[in-house]
Amino acid sequence: MELAPRLQLMNWLVSQGLTGLPESDLLRGFCERCRAGGLDLSRGLVVIDTLHPIFEGRGFRWNDTATNEDDIFEYGSSSEGAAAESWHRSPFYHMLENGHDELRIDLADGASSGFPIIVDHAAQGHRHYLAFVHRFGEAGTLGQMDCVYSCWLTRRPDGFGELGLSALRDLVPVLGLSIKSAAQVDIARTLGRVYLGRDASEQVLRGRISRGVAERINAVLWFSDLRGWTAISETMAPGEIIPFLDDYAQAAIDGIHGEGGDVLKLIGDGVLAIFTGDDMTRARCAALRAEHQFRRNMTDLNARRSGGGLTTTTAYVGLHVGEVFYGNIGSEDRLDFTVVGPAVNEVSRIASMCRSVDRELLLSQAFRDGLDTAAQAYLVSAGRFALRGIGRARELYTLDPDITSDESVAGSYRRYLAG
Structure with missing residues (x-):
């Protein structure tokens, strides 16, 4: 040449x-x-x-x-x-x-x-x-x-x-x-x-890296954590802790990502995620589908872990809708691209309330009221509760218990989610 x-x-x-x-x-x-x-x-x-x-x-x-x-x-x-x-x-x-x-x-x-x-x-x-x-x-x-x-x-x-x-x-x-x-x-x-999540990463790579730059958005908020994690972590061998968390985080993230959600934070055993879009009813339904898939993922995971003699658990999920600030928060040396605002605090309190009422899923009234009539038919009130740090009591909802006990109702709910 x-x-x-x-x-x-x-x-x-x-x-x-x-x-x-x-x-x-x-x-x-x-x-x-x-x-x-x-x-x-x-x-x-x-x-x-x-x-x-x-x-x-x-x-x-x-x-x-x-x-x-x-x-x-x-x-x-x-x-x-x-x-x-x-x-x-x-x-x-x-x-x-x-x-x-x-x-x-x-x-x-x-x-x-x-x-x-x-x-x-x-x-x-x-x-x-x-x-x-x-x-x-x-x-x-x-x-x-x-x-x-x-x-x-x-x-x-x-x-x-x-x-x-x-x-x-x-x-x-x-x-x-x-x-x-x-x-x-x-x-x-x-x-x-x-490390940032799919949408947050795209925003940062497009140049949104200035401190204090955030936008106000309406979002469906997801917060989940593991049942009995504190007791499990105290009795588990040190070498088993990270694989345990990895397994259950994968089950949650796969469910969220599969329905178009974005995982913003992994906080120990907790997961903070958002679902957004022009149609917030569709975003709510996407969150419900993600929660359903999360349960299916955990069923498979628990069967696999049990077969290997490993510790298993399940998870609590809180769902809420509200206005949040989405963007860069932090110092000049360390920024986090995430969501903040009262709605974020509220969804974490809702997830925490799952333990008190022995329900694996709790939804706020704001989440429930934005669903279509067909979806609302699968929800029942779990009661009215004072949430820590929240000014007034909130009505919370959960899935109708018949979904877990009656196969015809369960099948109807699955068909709704699939539709």
Whole structure:
């Protein structure tokens, strides 16, 4: 590849990296332009670790012929099991262990059979293999994202040649920088969703990060916590506490997210969430569906935990509707994007009242009154109560007990929620 097409490709990589072209498109465009410029690539692979609660990293593939491989793949931990064994037998691991930045292999060389993936490549008609590890400096590292791995293959019997090798040595670092830039945007979005919640994350990433900037919104408020958590935590082995909380938080979050709600806070065993929208009746119904799914999730979870001899419990849920301030609250050094206001205090008091009246779900009158007539028919009054810190007594409602004791009523309620 001559100098002019190299410079054109570098300019393309920089411009597309700045505009935010996805990693897989960057790789495809890179490979296609290499081939157009005389560099006879037959396969390209780029791998980069990330900062994600589930995945260790992501990889991107390009081939000169159609295959059944996905262009994008994600991988979990490579520290144990079959994944660790596969990693330890890879050329990239060999390069890291031996301090190599570049590795060239003639696939016709029998010595290369020490790497199973090389044998596979040879069987597919590739003839030469070139791998790079481009390491980041300490300031450029995020979590396990400390380098970009890449490998390049050709079907040419004589390999890439000195001109091709020189071109790849010049071009691949620029591709790696563009892919790293895209990966960092992915990390920012992931961390925002995981730690702030889905809507709050989008608001922050759109620039709403100024202290004191908040809007007044009407929202359906959810607060839940676990039955008997204090006693459970005092008797549970320390190593069991976090997995216990994780299991029940997952059951709640899956139910809330599945119905379009946003989880704003995990407070020990408590969950604060909101449901919003132009139609607050629909938001109320979404919260009821989420609560129903939460119960189903817990039924499955408790069966699984009981089968393993693990502690189980259930949860209390309070639902309310009110006006709240939604936005940045805190100091210059530490902000929280959340909701505040009397309605938030009230929904937590409603959830706390579940213990006193022995009901797993309590709803405020404001929540009940905004439902349609069909939904209201499934609710009964739990009584009028003075809530701590709330100026006057509140009428609270719960699901009709017949829903748990009469299958025909239960089926009717399920059909209502599904409709």
